[in-house]
Amino acid sequence: xxxxxxxxxxxxxxxxxxxxxxxxxxxxxQFYFPVxxxxxxxxIVDGMVADFEKAHPAIKVKSIYAGSYSDTLTKVLTAIxxxxxxxxxxxxxxxxxxxxxxxxxxxxxxxxxxxxxxxWLAGFYPGFMENSRTGGKTWGVPFQRSTIVMYWNKxxxxxxxxxxxxxxxxxxxxxxxxxxxxxxxxxxxxTQWGIQIPSSGFPYWLFQALxxxxxxxxxxxxxxxxxxxDPKVVEALQFWVDLSRKLKIHPPGIVDWGTxxxxxxxxxxxxxxxxxxNLTNVRANAKFPFGVAMMPANKRRGSPTGGGNFYxxxxxxxxxxxxxxxxxxxxxxxxxxxxxxxxxxxxxxSPAAFETEAMKAYVKDFPPAAVAxxxxxxxxxxxxTHENQRVTKALNDGLQAAxxxxxxxxxxxxxxxxxxxRILKPYR
Amino acid sequence: xxxxxxxxxxxxxxxxxAGRVPxxxxxxxxxxYGWLLLLPAAVLLGAFTHFPAVATxxxxxxxxxxxxxxxxxxxxxxxxxxxxxxxxxKSLENNALYALGTIPAxxxxxxxxxxWVNGKIRxxxxxxxxYFTPTVLPMIAxxxxxxxxxxxxxxxxxxxxKLFGAGxxxxxxxxxxxxxxxxxxxIWKEAGFFMIFYLAALQQIPPVLAEAAAIEGSGRWYFFRRxxxxxxxxxxxxxxxNAIINAFRMVDHVVVMTRGGPDNATMLLLFYIYEVAFxxxxxxxxxxxxxxxxxxLAGLALGQFLYFDRRVHYR
Numbered sequence: 001x002x003x004x005x006x007x008x009x010x011x012x013x014x015x016x017x018x019x020x021x022x023x024x025x026x027x028x029x030q031f032y033f034p035v036x037x038x039x040x041x042x043x044i045v046d047g048m049v050a051d052f053e054k055a056h057p058a059i060k061v062k063s064i065y066a067g068s069y070s071d072t073l074t075k076v077l078t079a080i081x082x083x084x085x086x087x088x089x090x091x092x093x094x095x096x097x098x099x100x101x102x103x104x105x106x107x108x109x110x111x112x113x114x115x116x117x118x119x120w121l122a123g124f125y126p127g128f129m130e131n132s133r134t135g136g137k138t139w140g141v142p143f144q145r146s147t148i149v150m151y152w153n154k155x156x157x158x159x160x161x162x163x164x165x166x167x168x169x170x171x172x173x174x175x176x177x178x179x180x181x182x183x184x185x186x187x188x189x190x191t192q193w194g195i196q197i198p199s200s201g202f203p204y205w206l207f208q209a210l211x212x213x214x215x216x217x218x219x220x221x222x223x224x225x226x227x228x229x230d231p232k233v234v235e236a237l238q239f240w241v242d243l244s245r246k247l248k249i250h251p252p253g254i255v256d257w258g259t260x261x262x263x264x265x266x267x268x269x270x271x272x273x274x275x276x277x278n279l280t281n282v283r284a285n286a287k288f289p290f291g292v293a294m295m296p297a298n299k300r301r302g303s304p305t306g307g308g309n310f311y312x313x314x315x316x317x318x319x320x321x322x323x324x325x326x327x328x329x330x331x332x333x334x335x336x337x338x339x340x341x342x343x344x345x346x347x348x349x350s351p352a353a354f355e356t357e358a359m360k361a362y363v364k365d366f367p368p369a370a371v372a373x374x375x376x377x378x379x380x381x382x383x384x385t386h387e388n389q390r391v392t393k394a395l396n397d398g399l400q401a402a403x404x405x406x407x408x409x410x411x412x413x414x415x416x417x418x419x420x421x422r423i424l425k426p427y428r
Numbered sequence: 429x430x431x432x433x434x435x436x437x438x439x440x441x442x443x444x445x446a447g448r449v450p451x452x453x454x455x456x457x458x459x460x461y462g463w464l465l466l467l468p469a470a471v472l473l474g475a476f477t478h479f480p481a482v483a484t485x486x487x488x489x490x491x492x493x494x495x496x497x498x499x500x501x502x503x504x505x506x507x508x509x510x511x512x513x514x515x516x517x518k519s520l521e522n523n524a525l526y527a528l529g530t531i532p533a534x535x536x537x538x539x540x541x542x543x544w545v546n547g548k549i550r551x552x553x554x555x556x557x558x559y560f561t562p563t564v565l566p567m568i569a570x571x572x573x574x575x576x577x578x579x580x581x582x583x584x585x586x587x588x589x590k591l592f593g594a595g596x597x598x599x600x601x602x603x604x605x606x607x608x609x610x611x612x613x614x615i616w617k618e619a620g621f622f623m624i625f626y627l628a629a630l631q632q633i634p635p636v637l638a639e640a641a642a643i644e645g646s647g648r649w650y651f652f653r654r655x656x657x658x659x660x661x662x663x664x665x666x667x668x669x670n671a672i673i674n675a676f677r678m679v680d681h682v683v684v685m686t687r688g689g690p691d692n693a694t695m696l697l698l699f700y701i702y703e704v705a706f707x708x709x710x711x712x713x714x715x716x717x718x719x720x721x722x723x724x725l726a727g728l729a730l731g732q733f734l735y736f737d738r739r740v741h742y743r
Contacts, residue, residue, distance in 0.1 A: 074706050101494055102709070189595030200601070201687060251580060254601030254690040259579055268581050390708045397515075400691035404603045 027323040028060045032089035034072040034308065035065065036144075037277035037344065039284075044343045052330050059323045069308065070389075073098070080104050080315065087316040088324040090308040093131035094384035094392075096139050097223045101386060105311045107137040111325045120329055123350045125373075130381035132309055134223060140309030141328050142349040144340070146277040147303040147372050147379050148209045150296070154289040156181055156192065156270035167271070167293040171213070171239060174271075174296045178249035181270040194249035196269040197240065198257040203399040204383055204392050205306055206273060209295055210236040212302030212380050218395075223385040224427045228395055228417035229410075237409040239298075241402050253404055261285070275306060276372035279345030283366070292368030294375040301378040307346060338362075347372045385420075386427040394419035481722060487715040499712065506716040516717065518692050519700040522607060526696060527675035529611040530618065535667055537619040539660075542626030543652075556627070563621040571684035574613045575600075578685075600686055603693040610694055613681050618674060622667045629663040630656070665736050672728050676721060697721055 031049070035041040042065045049063045066072040069092045079085045080102065091099070099105045112118050121138060128142035154164035160180040168174040178194025185191050197206050204218075211218055216232035219225060227233060243250035251269070264272045265285050273295060282290060294301055310331070312324045330336060334352040338359040341348035353359055354373060363370045385391045398416030401407040407415070488506055493499040510516050545556045562570065577584040581596040589597070599609050633656065641651045679699040682688060688695040688703065698721065705714025 070707060077709060078706075098709070187593060187595070189590075200689060251596075251598060252602070253580075253598035255598070256579075256601065263581075266582055387708070390710075393703075393708075396689075397691050400689050404601070404690050404693075406603055406691060 026058055026060055027319045028062065029088055029320060029323055029327060030086040031061050031063045031327070032066040032072055032076060032086045032091075033063060034067060034069045034090060036069055036307075037275065037281060037346075039281050039344060041344065044340070048331065048336060048340065052327060055330065056326060059326060061327060076313075077102060077104070080313070083315075085313050085315040087320045088310060088312050088327060090143055091311055093128075093140055093142070093145070093305070093307065093309045094382050094388055096131065096134065096309070096311075097384060097386045098388050099311060100134070100139060104313055105139055106314050106321065107139055108141060108312065109138055111312065111321055113322075117325065117329070120332075123352060124332075125347075125349060125351065125376050127305055127376040127379040128347075128349055131305060131384060134221070140311050141332060143308055143310050143328075143332060144277070144344070144346045145305060145307040145309075145349055146275045146346055147305055147375055148206060148273050148295060149276045149279075149303070149371055149375065150271060150273055150293050151264060151278075151282055152271045152291050152293065153264065153267065153286075154291055156267065156288075160270075164289070165291070167291060168296045170296050171298045175243075175247060175249070178243070178271065179247065182249045190248075190251075192267060193251050193269045195243060195271040195273075196251060196255055196260055196263060197243075197273045198255045198260045199400065199403055200254050200256045200258075202257070202392070202396065203254075203403070204395045205304060207237065207240065207395070207399055208304040208380075208383055209273065209302065210240055210298075212304060212378075213295065213298045213300060214239075215299035215302075217380065218383045219385050223388075224424055226383075226385060226391060226395070226417060226420040226424065228398065228420060229413045234410050234413050236298075237399065237402055237413060240399075241409055244403070245405060254400055264290075277307065277344060277346050279368060279372075280343065281345070283345075292371045294371060294378070301375070303375055303379050304382040305376075305379045306382050341369070345369075347376065385424060387423050390423050391420045394423070484715045484718050484722075487712055488719050490712050492710050492712040494709075502712075506713050509713065510716050510720070515692055515695060515700060519695040519697045520720075522693070522695055523676060523697045525607065526611060526614075527672060529608070530614045530675055531668070531671040533611075534615045534618040535622060535664070535671060537615065538622030538667065539626050541619065541623045542630055543656075545623075546627060546630045559620045559623055561620065562617045563624075567617065567678065567680035568684055570617060571613065571681035574609075574681070575685050578609055601690055603690055606686055606690060606694045610681055610685065613685075614675075614678065618671065622671070625663050625667055626660065629660050633659050665732065668736075669729060669732055672732070673725060676725060697724075 033045055045065075046063055049061045053059065053061060064086070066075045066089075072089065073091050073095050076086060076089055076091065077098075085104075108121060112121060121141075124132075124142050128145045129138070132138055132140040132142060150167060152167050157164040157177075160177075160183075162177055162180060168177045174195060181192065181194040182190060183192040197209075199206065208218060211233050214232045214236040216227065216230050216236070218227055218233065240250075244252045257274075260269075260272055260274055261278055261281060263269045264282070265287065267288070276292075279292065295303055310328045312321060312328075316324070331340075332349055334348075334350060334356050335358070337348040337350060337353035338356040340346060341353065342358065342362045348354055348359060354363070354370075383392060383395070394416045397419075398407070398412035401415075402409045402412040406412075487499075489501055489503060490499040491502045491505070541559050545552055545559065549555070578599040580586060580598045580601070583599075585599060586594075586596050597605070599605050637655055637659075638651065641655060646654070676696075676698060679696055679702070682694055682696055682699045683702075686694040688699055697717070701714055701717045701721065704710050704717060
């Protein structure tokens, strides 16, 4: 009696220990993500996370919608200062230097254990990796990546007597077609603009399309020097300014990023440049046939890449870091990347994703989905330096000054470069 | 009499002392009660207002800690940087313009609306409600509504101006109009709030004054200038203090509508502080800018109370 009681107690203790062990084995990850394009993004992300948890019962992921890209960075950096840090988060690829300078993230190589892991990291489009590497290390994993593409309204092209299947291929064509597409009423007020390139919030990104097409890089690879006052940069800005101020085929002043798709839907503008991340949004809301094309070339074709990478944070346990790797590998696996790309319009991050059945069927049914991928070979890294926000603001201010006519393009870029020099000097 | 009183005041005699001791204890406990009652408020104020202010002041003399590098004392460096920072000066200038543009207009409008809805007109309750609605709405929601108003071409403002033959105008995207557009939102938002105070004050004014003035044969404007307005001065002072504080404190609509652009044309001091501290993560420089804001606000409040207090007629 006494003995069996003891034995039972012992068994109970073992059982208790086992179940406690099982509970400990479940690793919890906090995952912050931003939303930067239209559509039910939070629902899509939560759905993917739920699928992941089903496939990996040992890992629990708390997905937290953290606002816009800059809100997410703010929340993460505040959390680091306050102590309650997420283990993994999607943040702009360009915030890499900021996160490194804050000593917040770990290089992805430090997480890799097996050959399979290494093969995975080598599987992304090189265009996306430009913004994910510095100093010989990889700091971010491409996830919601995009480039800028050109959307055009085929009806408007027809009305203007243009071939609706032939978007402008060069800057010169952009100007000549834009002139035909700009419609004025009898009082001379414009009712439809030829082309619209948004310039609120982050004009530097759209501008970088122009500079890339003009064959000039805005910064060096170490992120310590900018070339804002390069003559080719000034030339690119002059072109943008001329579109609105001289040729009058582009709306004047600062054009809002957020309302640009709406302007397009409302037929206020015939051609717009915006992220490929808006593709699904445009497909759902444009009441007319539209086309998607690579942006026109000047000296070359080109677009900056954009969008967000996964980062893994230093303040996490080895188990959490291992779980983060499993999570990122799953989220960027060909099937999931394809699913994500189809649901949003973001460019699936690896060639393998475009080889999946789902993606092949989607591209066949909706060829514009492949435009961003095809443009990737011409894409360069998005502007990113140390003190990124500040250095970028210097350029943004200069661009807006030139676009609103407060400064000439040359003067604006000279001032922006001087400001960037001042900020970046300590990093060389 | 004095003979009878003498024993009572003799030192060492029991009854008077017995009477004095409880009195002293009462005074002592009242002291403690007083402090205890003040304690919650004092702790909250100390922890969330005064300590942060002092900490900010101290931080403004240090560099920003980054990753591995801890903060170090840099003396007045941050202040020197600030004096050479064109965006800081631009934000100060904008803020001054913004204050000048919004405060007198919203106060005048508030007074006008209060006088109107104080009169005996039909639908007075509804009208009061309508004027007060902007105050109830959250600023972020309001800013988003106004964002639509200002949208070029198909926004409300452009649709109205189009009726008069004007073309599309990019209100928020042009340097000359962006700040003025923000001012309108603020005036629209603030006037209703200030109106409530004026309305309450107007109802405190005894009607006999109006009757007396009517008997004396004074006109309405004269009555307003000589009676109503002076009697409203305490309210005007209160409203003015609030308006000035708000002119430096409200930036929600900047965040939603322009983010300080185009080219810093709508950069207000508080928004710049937010950008520097929470976007650039230069917290030390943010602290320096904050000190300027604190100084401005403290100076304005002090000046108002010291100067106007003497000229305001309190009943």
